[in-house]
Amino acid sequence: MRTSFEHLIWEVEGQVAVLTINRPEVLNALNADVLEELDEWSTQIHPKLEQSTNPIRCIILQGAGSKAFVAGADIKEFKGKTKVEAQAVSTRGQRIFGQIEQLPVPTVALVEGYALGGGAELAIACDFRLAAPNAIIGFPEVKLGLIPGFGGTVRLPRLIGYAKAMEWMTTAKTITAKQGVDVGIFNAILEQENENMLDLAKEWITPLCSMAPMAIKSVIFAMKSQQNMYSTQFFEKEASLFGTLFETHDFEEGVNAFLEKRNPGFQNK
Numbered sequence: 001m002r003t004s005f006e007h008l009i010w011e012v013e014g015q016v017a018v019l020t021i022n023r024p025e026v027l028n029a030l031n032a033d034v035l036e037e038l039d040e041w042s043t044q045i046h047p048k049l050e051q052s053t054n055p056i057r058c059i060i061l062q063g064a065g066s067k068a069f070v071a072g073a074d075i076k077e078f079k080g081k082t083k084v085e086a087q088a089v090s091t092r093g094q095r096i097f098g099q100i101e102q103l104p105v106p107t108v109a110l111v112e113g114y115a116l117g118g119g120a121e122l123a124i125a126c127d128f129r130l131a132a133p134n135a136i137i138g139f140p141e142v143k144l145g146l147i148p149g150f151g152g153t154v155r156l157p158r159l160i161g162y163a164k165a166m167e168w169m170t171t172a173k174t175i176t177a178k179q180g181v182d183v184g185i186f187n188a189i190l191e192q193e194n195e196n197m198l199d200l201a202k203e204w205i206t207p208l209c210s211m212a213p214m215a216i217k218s219v220i221f222a223m224k225s226q227q228n229m230y231s232t233q234f235f236e237k238e239a240s241l242f243g244t245l246f247e248t249h250d251f252e253e254g255v256n257a258f259l260e261k262r263n264p265g266f267q268n269k
């Protein structure tokens with residue numbers, strides 16, 4: 001398996017492995033290269049985790065630096081894409097996040113700072129989410145004239161309920177660590193300020209790592225097979241709507257406004 005990537009850092013220490021998305025200069029935004037590497041990593045690691053000799057009991061996903069987990073898909077790469085290309089981007093992101101969701105050991109998103117858009121979607125494709133005190137999670141795609149395209153419209157309502165998911169995704173509301181724990185999107189807040197959040201996350205998963213690995217794997221399979229039974233069409237619908245929005249004026253305006261650091265002027269066309 002490839003262990004050296006340009007934008008990913010993969011470290012295994014005993015029973016715990018850590019995957020770091022490493023583009024801190026753009027708040028770890030997911031461009032095509034990062035997605036390519038996530039695809040490769042998740043494809044290659046899966047069979048290794050299946051082996052009975054595999055020592056890894058848990059994988060922590062984090063972003064480099066303390067300002068962001070992942071601030072979304074790379075908005076700069078949205079410009080100039082056709083509807084068909086955009087739909088393909090969405091389908092690909094959905095597939096890669098699906099591969100991560102299907103990994104046979106528990107995955108934990110350690111959210112320090114922003115987990116927005118595609119970053120929030122990556123976090124909710126994991127089994128658990130731990131919030132640093134500065135965590136901010138949300139789905140701001142409508143500000144760009146878009147919708148979540150990497151499975152957010154499917155996974156979020158299952159996780160936090162229909163009404164809250166609808167509210168968050170239509171208002172681009174951002175949620176703090178405390179609010180996120182109350183709603184159930186975060187499992188816990190890693191409270192101690194100035195502590196190393198990764199060390200605290202490793203402490204949090206210690207009980208998990210001491211349980212019977214095959215039993216944990218079976219819980220994961222049992223819960224996820226229920227979810228997968230009815231979701232294919234939902235993902236297809238999301239990708240199709242995501243692509244269609246790329247043909248609108250408001251998408252172009254939303255993306256230009258972000259890049260020019262100004263508020264968008266939407267025209268409903």
Ligand code: COA
Nearest residue numbers: 025026027029071072073074075076114116117118140141
């Ligand atoms: N795609 C591409 N670049 C991004 C990005 C994204 N999703 N999020 C942040 N960046 C870049 C910024 O363009 C900026 O680059 P620059 O220095 O070349 O201008 C850099 O990361 C730092 O971000 P900046 O916006 O200056 O930081 P901030 O503290 O003022 O704001 C955020 C932080 C997260 C609130 C803001 O970056 C933001 O809204 N990002 C987009 C979030 C989003 O809509 N995600 C969903 C995408 S589908």
